[in-house]
Amino acid sequence: MRTTPLTAIGLAGVAVLALTSCSAGGGGDSGPVTITYTNFISNGGNEENLQAIVDAFEAENPDIAVEVTTLPYGDYSTALQTDLAAGTASDVFDVEYSNYAQYQANGVLAELEVDDPGVYRDSVLEAYQTDGAQFALPSSFSTVVLYFNRDLFDAAGLEYPSSDWTWAEEKAAAEALTDKAAGVWGDHQPVSFYEYYKVLAQNGGDFLDESGTKVAFNSPEGIEAAKWLVEKSGTVMPTIEEGQGTPDFDTNLFVEGKLAMLHTGIWVFGTVADVPFGWDIAVEPGNTEQASAVFSNAVGVSADSEHVAEASKFAEFLTSSETMVDTRLESGWELPAISDEAELAGYLEQGNPENRQAVFDSLDGVALPPVVAEGQQEMQDIITEELVEAQAGRKSVEDALASAEERINAAIGG
Template sequence: MSKIKVLIAVIALLFFVTACAADDDGITDITFLNYSSNGGQEATLEAMVDAFEVQNPDINVTVETLGYVDYFTQLAIRVAGGQAPDVFELNIENFRAYADKGAIAEIDTTTIDISEINATTLTAFQIDGDQYGLPTKFSNVVLIYNKDLFDQAEVAYPTSTWTWADELAAAEAIRALGDDIYGVFRPIQTWEFYKTVAQNGGSMMNAAQSAFTLNSAQNVQALTMMIDRVNGTNVTPTVEQLGGMGDWDLFLAGRLGMIVTGIWAFSTFTEQADFEWDIEVEPGISQKATHFFSDAVVVSDDSDEKEAATQFAAFLSGSEEAALLRANANWDLPVALTDSVVTAYKAVTPPANKDAVFESLNYLVMPPSLERFGEVADDLQLYLARAISGELTAQQALDQAQAFIENKYN
């Protein structure tokens, strides 16, 4: 090699080393993909990231927010292509599928502070006792009611001791206020079905989750009651009576006395309702049961920055700073339920009776923990729809659903 070539090689090497040194500023860059801040909470998430970066000046977080409709399609493409973000958000319905495919890393909880995180939410994102996700927020379902319609119907407001019978009596009184006014709305679909049958002492599967029990006597009775609200007493509108309106739209129009829905509705109802409203624990049939939903942040198994990613995930999940920001924004319920966070959450009204949110935590139920539960839900929905239409009785629908689903999934 000539002296000129050697000199050129040395200069090139020095340039490369200098460039690398210039880029190595001691900052670790991580990426975070989420959906839940989309549509109104982007600024809250930005404030959380800012707070984290102040405490961790050596970590820079780049946030990308997608709408829920596109999120899981885009996430699946990125994970399959080896382009997963360092940290990403999963709901409880999709968590197990990503864990089973090895897409997320186990989180070493001995290196982070999880002392303030609600135990129920932590357990929801464990596999065989190991932590694979850190919950950030959770939601349950409550009975939200229009106080003005209750006053017009001269009906006492709901209490935490109400049953379906009490709810029906109030719904019928409100229905009598006008042809286009309805008493109560619960959707008749799989996600509502598994909770309602639990309220009647039933379940979709046995305790070991080794066999389906769709057509049990308790389940048939519960479905019959659900359908009667639509086709019998008509305190719940039919599809035709809704005329393209959604259940939230009907409530906000002042034409619905009660709606059973999630606490994520609070901010929308606060902004858009022009009447007084409040909440209560959802009535049960023979016992109480209410939905449990939760979102978690997970660390990609392919991440080159797992330590920094875990620190960020732990901040979003368990820090009081992030929890207070979430509580003050009325963005579901933080999982770090310190006294300050609970006080801040209750201070944001309406609703006034936020104690009902916490009381409802005593009655949480979750769907069967099946990787293919989404498919089961779709199949069951076909039979529920035939029962709603009157093509099948509740007994016939659940008998046929039991036979089909048992044969397909067992």
């Protein structure tokens, strides 16, 4: 995803495209087995990087050929759903974490035997396990961090954000840095599902109950977390009327030097790399505990594939090979979900931001998006809608969460 936000990230499918069906390649005298791979991760500039990985795999495995189909992210989910229903999905296909539970429950993912599980970062690998069994392999991850404008902090005589900051320190700095007359704002954090589940975790709350079929966020912890988000509007960050919530508004504000702190993903590094001021990142502050949003993509193998062994071999290469690691790090194409810190050392030395270590430190406390087997998109949309109602002042936070509780429970069968 841009991991958009993982991250973080979602766009609605706008087109139904038929994906290539599983190819039946021959073996022996008839040539290499052909497997198919449909993806969205390379769309928008990384198609050649993906092809380099595929070429390296085919060179190491001359008995396997890979046919690649790349779709825009906005089209991908609808297209995959269509092909899964028709039984024509590719042998290997991209899986977003937020959709994993539904795919696994529906039996469309083959169980995978991983040659070396230790090559993967545990917290990301385990996200694609069910009852101890592996049903997808993480291909990349992105984290959400706190960006900050060093020049604005220096001018105000404030210390930079650190890994031990809490909401209290962030709020105090944001208030001190906000200068509405000059058009400078202290903080920006989207009012959305993807921020709410994370700040809820930072406040010691749960989005779903233990059964996973009912919400649990309408609690004192949940109310406090919602207020943390919506009460920034008009105080330390712009209001909806001033543009907050429109695409790229927050990033553009930061690039213009008009925003002191920004909560967003590491996919923004390239966008802000050449700004005419000093900037850096830190692990996002928590309240009762530290919890960072991690957005990940994975690849799964179709349970209906005629070539599960070959498809699984490709899936492992695509997610753990040295070629993949080098290609991703050299191109800045998200981060590989590997455990070997030595292989990632080059990433830490790329500079700008200086504190790239915060990307990995944020993995010490991970807040994964809550997922349900049915009604995932409805759940996400409802909590965003209700929180925006509170942000706009049309509902109290308490009424918004009560309404969200009722609507989401109905949508997910709770």
